[in-house]
Amino acid sequence: MTLKKVLITCTAWLVALIFVLPYAQMFLGALRPSDELTDAGYLPSRFEWSNFINVWKDSALGDNLQVSLMVAGLSTLLVVVVALPAAYYTARRRYRGRGAFLLLVLATQMFQPTALLVGLYREFHTFGMLNEIWALVLVNAAFNLAFAVWILTAYFSSIPVELEEAAMIDGASRLGALRRVTLPLAMPGIVTAVIFAFITAWNEFVVALALITTPEKQPLTVGIDSFLGEYEVQWQYLFAGSLVAIVPVVILFAFIEKHVVSGLTAGSVK
């Protein structure tokens, strides 16, 4: 290895370390015994693994986890059900209003739920849906729709129509051709859309904070807030809960890492 390469390798690993460090701190914090929470030492004297178990017992965190799973799962399902046909049709046909539809999707991608918070609050107040988990499902689905439509349209466009036509000549119905030829080929796009929608909904914070006031109905992101007391903070539980929320989605994200950028930036380039 040349000196330059050694230098590059060291710098890259150092950068990687900096990115991991806060989460390593989180991990160490989650393992601290409760009587060592206010110690300044880097490492606790012993690792209290039972923190990861106890955190479920004394708090609403179990409910919060369930809410997070429900909101992320159902909103992702809704995204897929709504985005798949829209993206397929948009990729295959030149219909009237196609440009307008794509512009609408692009515009939503530029919107943030935070910016519309007051409007969302007023709307769900009108519908009597404040403090309802369904409100979160709808909001997450709507705001994650744009990414899914973009990336799926791109994937469907890249699959030649001829493949479907060949399958239909071989006796497959239109739906059969779609199911056996097109969908499998578009799978990387679908997986990316699903995982990204799930993670974004999983991490959503501000809308849940504003709309949901009952502790048991809050998702994890908002629920862990309960450990942040005014005078005492239960850091060990706060971080044990956070890690349960963070580790699975980081692993999921590693699978789609390569495809995400194209979906997020595609709209802005066109």
Next chain:
Amino acid sequence: MRKTSGRRRSLGPLPWIGPAVLLIALIVLWPVVEMVRSSFLRIRRSGVVRGYNGTDNYERLFDEPDFGQVLWNTAVWVVSVVGITIVLSLALAQLFNQHFPGRRVTRWALIIPWAASVFMTAIVFRWMLHHGYGAINTLLVDLHILDEGRDWLGEPSTAFPWMIAVGVFVSLPFTTYTLLAGLQTIPGEVYEAARMDGASPWRTYLSITLPLLRPAVLVAVVINLINVFNSFPIIWAMTGGGPGYETDTTTTYMYKLKVADIGESAALSVVNFGLVIVLVVVYLRVSRWNREAD
């Protein structure tokens, strides 16, 4: 069978894109309209509407004694986070574009703040910055940089830079990946030609890589402008906008107003909306204007 498919054709794209349009109309467009309407309404805390009150909400908003400070904070927040993020990401993209042992693993480390909840990331920084037992204070004392732990988040003058640092930290992954994608589109022959002409690496970067990276930088800046302007969890987790309103941006201020006076909060949301659009348009104008000058 024939008949139904015939009827379907007459419906056109509706069954396919209808649900998507409906969802967007209901959850994205409706709140926009509702927000603008609310900004001209007098709304009780209970949510009861007491009729139109013209531009009262806007007047009250602009008369808020803290509003100037909050606007200034927002400008500092957006410009520093986006600016520092872009500069660092340009360097990181260059670094992670090289071939070295463990490139895959180090890239995975880079995505953690992207995939993790921003609120939780911000909270761990708040813990590390704790004046009594935070690891950052312990480290600085051990290195004899400080005599005793500082209350970094207690004073606006030190809290704000730390919040900006966390803002940059969570924005780096996406931005670096966008620029990495941009680097992939630059054909290798261009570099070949530069090398034959005897251009230095730095000169090659300035006159070849950077100009060709322009579209990627443009996209990264616009998306970051929108994200950072609307960023809420970092400030909320680290200082809650305090002390007072001294570390609030218009986004967290809007949230606080929502509790006190929804009409005024709606007015600020509309102002925020305008600000983001102005910001993006101005940025795009300036960068295009630069290009014509080239």
